[in-house]
Amino acid sequence: MNIPLVDLAAQQVEVDDEVRAGLQEVFATTAFVGGPAVQRFEAAYAAALGVQHCVGVANGTDALELALRAAGVRPGDEVVLPANTFIATAEAASRIGAVPVPVDVDPRYLLMDPDAVRAAVGPRTGALVPVHLFGQVAPVEELLKIAADAGVPLVEDAAQSQGARRHGRPAGSFGLAAGTSFYPGKNLGAAGDAGAVTTDDADVARTVRVLAAHGSARRYEHELVGMNSRLDTVQAVVLEAKLRRLAGWNERRREAAARYGELLAGVEGVRVPTSAEGNEDVWHLYVVQVEERDRVLAALHAAGIGAGIHYPTPVHLTGAYAHLGLGRGAFPVAEAASGRILSLPLHPHLTVEQQETVVRTVAEALR
Ligand SMILES: *Cc1c(COP(=O)(O)O)cnc(C)c1O
16 A cells, blocks of 8 residues: 555554553563553543543443443343444444444434434433544534433443544543543554543443453452453553554644645545534544545555545444344435445545545546
8 A cells, every 4th residue: 555544653653662661561560461551541541531430441342332331231222323333333232132223324424313313212222322433523412412311321432533522522521431442543542452431430430340350349259240351451551652642643633634625625526524513523534425436446446545435334234233124225324425435544644745646546536
């Protein structure tokens, strides 16, 4: 690839010295599970989000499952989530034995549509799970109101939104709890799998901690049937170093997104993403919409440009969720968007020249 979708090597160069020093300490002290690095990162991430608690876990899917369980979601409960998301949002509900209830998204931002949520909420609803997709904060005020009226918790899927804000308040701090992912390609990415639950609720934090540690708060005293989902100490070292740079990296993402907006303004047939009023989005993905998307995507790949589709199939049309019985036509906005969306390379180290090459290639493909 001449122009990759994400550039993890460039990130690594910036943190290399800190990571090496931190790893040396981990190996010297053989603090392989838990230890000071995990505690330091949890405290730093909680502070960054302005929440009381951060519990590091093994990955983002576990984080969502644990957050939902701690929020009281039980087998058979319905969990309302957007049809346009990464499959993990639905998997987290399924793994509890709850039933994912996908709903349509709004045509402008492709985020969970509050009107659709209102229509989907019923007596069996156990939680609402908005996804801050592509680094855009979901319309939380409206969704929180729906959740409060229904008497159910709101649990954010904040896997794509580290550092994003709405009216100054960080994504991952709005709901009863939030699950996030530090998969390497996320805005804050580890050197492997990692995730976290953030919350202001001490009981939720404690339950997540207990569930993630084999259901025990004290060694060999098992109060719940839990699992093993720990934030790896090595990953905590990497995350600590990268968290210090996250605000700067997000700023560069915003600059690159603005520049794409300017460069693409002159290209007919391309709809560029914009931020909702009050949002400081962090552009985990920069998703444009074009007709004949597959032809444009092929042209980008032929030019060595790492464009992608996020996501080609809405949740309800995947094989995994065929059993929900929601066929084509169930969610027209999400379905139509899945044929037009195109993620252009966007990361903190993208250069102006690279962006110009991407836009030129898109323009030529559309001509
Ligand atoms: C990445 C991601 C997850 C899952 O995270 P993993 O760490 O891969 O388990 C969940 N939801 C969304 C929206 C994601 O992008």
